[in-house]
Amino acid sequence: MIEVKDLHKYFGALHVLKGIDLTVQKGEVLSVIGASGSGKSTLLYCINALETIEQGEVIVDGVSVHAKSTDINKLRQNLGMVFQQWNSFPHLTATENVALAPKIVSGKSRQEAREIAVKQLEHVGLGDKLDVYPSALSGGQQQRLAIARALAMEPDYMLFDEATSALDPELVGEVLDTMRLLAEEGMTMICVTHEMGFARDVSDRVAYFHQGMMEEIGPPAQIFGEAQSEQTRKFLANVR
Numbered sequence: 001m002i003e004v005k006d007l008h009k010y011f012g013a014l015h016v017l018k019g020i021d022l023t024v025q026k027g028e029v030l031s032v033i034g035a036s037g038s039g040k041s042t043l044l045y046c047i048n049a050l051e052t053i054e055q056g057e058v059i060v061d062g063v064s065v066h067a068k069s070t071d072i073n074k075l076r077q078n079l080g081m082v083f084q085q086w087n088s089f090p091h092l093t094a095t096e097n098v099a100l101a102p103k104i105v106s107g108k109s110r111q112e113a114r115e116i117a118v119k120q121l122e123h124v125g126l127g128d129k130l131d132v133y134p135s136a137l138s139g140g141q142q143q144r145l146a147i148a149r150a151l152a153m154e155p156d157y158m159l160f161d162e163a164t165s166a167l168d169p170e171l172v173g174e175v176l177d178t179m180r181l182l183a184e185e186g187m188t189m190i191c192v193t194h195e196m197g198f199a200r201d202v203s204d205r206v207a208y209f210h211q212g213m214m215e216e217i218g219p220p221a222q223i224f225g226e227a228q229s230e231q232t233r234k235f236l237a238n239v240r
């Protein structure tokens with residue numbers, strides 16, 4: 001499980017995360033919503049140690065992420081991350097892109113890495129694009145390729161940072177479907193998203209971030225139906 005305890009993050013004088021307490025259980029899907037600049041991406045980056053933290057602690061499966069003794073590379077293999085836009089290597093085919101990390105990071109043989117790649121590309125619905133170069137893939141297919149690349153390390157956790165925000169509207173659905181499939185398979189996921197339908201239908205809980213604080217967290221029925229916080233209600237009234 002992922003435990004975030006009294007997490008504070010500053011960029012210089014800017015206090016970006018102001019004491020976040022959050023536990024994500026194995027198999028849980030958490031959606032994180034909130035206005036631009038509220039600290040959603042920063043939270044994800046603090047969880048997989050792409051950012052330092054100034055106070056508090058992040059613990060993944062009992063390991064303190066920001067402790068000096070922690071093997072960050074090993075930790076990141078267990079935390080797959082998908083960004084808004086992912087540039088896969090243009091000179092490598094889909095299969096070669098996915099096989100890269102298993103080969104280089106996990107030391108798998110060429111053959112093993114290829115088998116993992118084919119399996120994960122089929123998993124995300126790209127079984128017919130194995131030998132295609134990224135430039136020949138649609139935006140939605142490129143995002144699914146990014147998901148396959150993350151899955152190739154067999155992570156226990158997946159972190160999505162607005163994985164569909166850069167896509168044309170007609171391509172959003174196929175990526176959300178892939179994320180939904182992972183959720184149904186039991187993947188533990190934290191999804192920063194603007195897709196309220198996804199947050200409502202797929203998540204176990206939804207966290208609303210406001211100005212660096214977790215203003216409210218609860219099941220979708222609470223957040224979307226009977227939010228406790230005035231601020232949450234105000235935000236949702238504007239995005240829907």
Ligand SMILES: Nc1ncnc2c1ncn2[C@@H]1O[C@H](COP(=O)(O)OP(=O)(O)OP(=O)(O)O)[C@@H](O)[C@H]1O
Nearest residue numbers: 011014016034035036037038039040041042043209
């Ligand atoms: N590397 C950085 N250096 C300085 N300030 C930063 C840095 N990264 C983020 N910030 C600031 O921290 C605050 C939170 O940013 P963050 O990217 O976490 O917001 P967000 O909720 O993900 O927003 P969005 O919905 O626009 O992606 C913002 O005020 C942002 O300008």
Ligand SMILES: [Mg+2]
Nearest residue numbers: 040041042161
């Ligand atoms: Mg962001």
